[in-house]
Amino acid sequence: MKIGVVSDTHGLLRPEVAPALAGVERILHLGDVGKISILRELERIAPVTAIRGNIDREGPCSELPETEVVLFEGGYIYLLHDLNALQLDPAAGRFAAVLSGHTHKPRIYRKTGVLYFNPGSCGPRRFELPITIGLLTIREDGELEAEIVPLMDT
Secondary structure (H helix, E strand, O other), rough: OOOEEOOOOOOOOOHHHHOOOOOOOOOOOOOOOOOHHHHHHHHHOHHHHHOOOOOOOOOOHHHHOOOOEEEEEOOEEEEEHHHHHOOOOOOOOOOOEEEEEOOOOOOEEEEOOOOEEOOOOOOOOOOOOEEEEEEEEEEEOOOEEEEEEEOOOO
């Protein structure tokens, strides 16, 4: 199973996003959506699970949950916008992964058996940070593989 992971669109859905998400079975948006229309556009590609970020203070995006737990074959994925707000021990909670955004910096690492994955930002460019999305592959054995997908060269 392949899952698209996006974050920090800030009201901008770049045209490069849809082709990069072609073939995913689900999309996870990790907050700072900016406009509910972003989620509607993503839903044309695959079912979407979204949480709110710190800019999602008004309108329909403000009604998104702060965190979410997604069940997949073999385990659970914990979604939150800002990793610094994590108030549980993912390993003790038996989560396979923690997905977050907020920093606009793509990052993948493992700690105490848990995958930590930030897909970066695919919205407006911030400083010199890359424009990226993430892909999460759930293998047949239940293991997770994360990948950062750059959307633009500069």
